[in-house]
Amino acid sequence: LQLETDLRRGLERREFQLYYQPIVSLKTSAITGFEALIRWQHPQRGLVSPAEFIPVAEETGLIVPIGWWVLREACRQLSAWKIQFPEYQSLVMSINLSAKQFTQTNLVEEITEILRETNVPAQSLKLEITESVIMDNAEIATTMLFQLQSLGIQLSIDDFGTGYSSLAYLYRFPTHTLKIDRSFINKIDIDSEQFEIVRTIVTLAANLGMDVVAEGVETLKHLAQLKALNCGSGQGYLFSKPVDSQMAAKLLQE
Numbered sequence: 001l002q003l004e005t006d007l008r009r010g011l012e013r014r015e016f017q018l019y020y021q022p023i024v025s026l027k028t029s030a031i032t033g034f035e036a037l038i039r040w041q042h043p044q045r046g047l048v049s050p051a052e053f054i055p056v057a058e059e060t061g062l063i064v065p066i067g068w069w070v071l072r073e074a075c076r077q078l079s080a081w082k083i084q085f086p087e088y089q090s091l092v093m094s095i096n097l098s099a100k101q102f103t104q105t106n107l108v109e110e111i112t113e114i115l116r117e118t119n120v121p122a123q124s125l126k127l128e129i130t131e132s133v134i135m136d137n138a139e140i141a142t143t144m145l146f147q148l149q150s151l152g153i154q155l156s157i158d159d160f161g162t163g164y165s166s167l168a169y170l171y172r173f174p175t176h177t178l179k180i181d182r183s184f185i186n187k188i189d190i191d192s193e194q195f196e197i198v199r200t201i202v203t204l205a206a207n208l209g210m211d212v213v214a215e216g217v218e219t220l221k222h223l224a225q226l227k228a229l230n231c232g233s234g235q236g237y238l239f240s241k242p243v244d245s246q247m248a249a250k251l252l253q254e
């Protein structure tokens with residue numbers, strides 16, 4: 001309950017901040033986008049992890065206003081970077097959407113308004129949702145995902161491979177990118193079963209014309225295996241941990 005009060009106040013007092021983690025092309029090593037990840041600087045408790053407060057925000061419904069703030073702030077930042085770095089016109093911003101947000105009936109209108117306000121083309125926005133969010137809301141998901149797609153917004157399946165779901169949604173719903181959960185990457189260089197699972201996901205994505213991002217790329221050995229499998233993109237501590245906007249701009253400059 002205290003956390004709920006604090007979350008509400010935190011939103012008013014602008015205690016939230018976005019960090020950004022680069023998503024890198026494994027072919028060219030270039031940064032092709034960022035995943036926005038929320039951080040909370042609590043006045044007494046210091047930095048509170050989203051793993052701790054996102055579940056509370058979900059339960060209390062506060063994830064809705066927090067989520068709108070995340071979308072607006074991430075789009076505002078992307079727009080600023082495109083002006084600052086004209087060579088990065090195709091930079092894409094990925095944003096996590098939780099179940100509560102995904103089932104907001106005004107999601108499409110609100111996103112349309114945010115894109116207009118921040119002057120971000122729909123093609124530059126990617127929404128990350130987990131398999132379970134789609135499967136638990138299959139009916140809403142169908143309408144919503146097709147509406148988002150018709151705007152030109154891209155959709156990523158986050159933590160792919162960890163949910164209880166049917167592969168049928170891959171052809172029933174318009175999805176552009178599979179993000180392979182980091183639990184499949186962490187031993188890819190020493191565990192042949194992990195290697196085979198990742199190989200299969202990369203092939204599945206290619207056969208369906210989808211992009212693929214390996215999450216949790218931490219070592220050069222991980223990278224070498226992923227390149228051998230022709231995995232398109234990667235994200236992880238090897239490239240950069242999530243960083244604040246100033247540090248992210250430095251990464252773009254390099």
Ligand code: G
Nearest residue numbers: 036037038049050051054070096097098242
């Ligand atoms: O950044 P970190 O690894 O600490 O994030 C922990 C969890 O919080 C991850 O599962 C991530 O998806 C989630 N998360 C981070 N930022 C956001 C956000 O803006 N919205 C939602 N819904 N989840 C987020």
Ligand code: G
Nearest residue numbers: 037096158159216217218235236237238242
């Ligand atoms: O659930 P989601 O994939 O949205 O969450 C991303 C989370 O993964 C963030 O909390 C981020 O800090 C974390 N993360 C990003 N890169 C790595 C990595 O290379 N290794 C590990 N262990 N965690 C990572």
Ligand code: MN
Nearest residue numbers: 035096128158
């Ligand atoms: Mn994510």
Ligand code: NA
Nearest residue numbers: 158159181215
């Ligand atoms: Na993930």
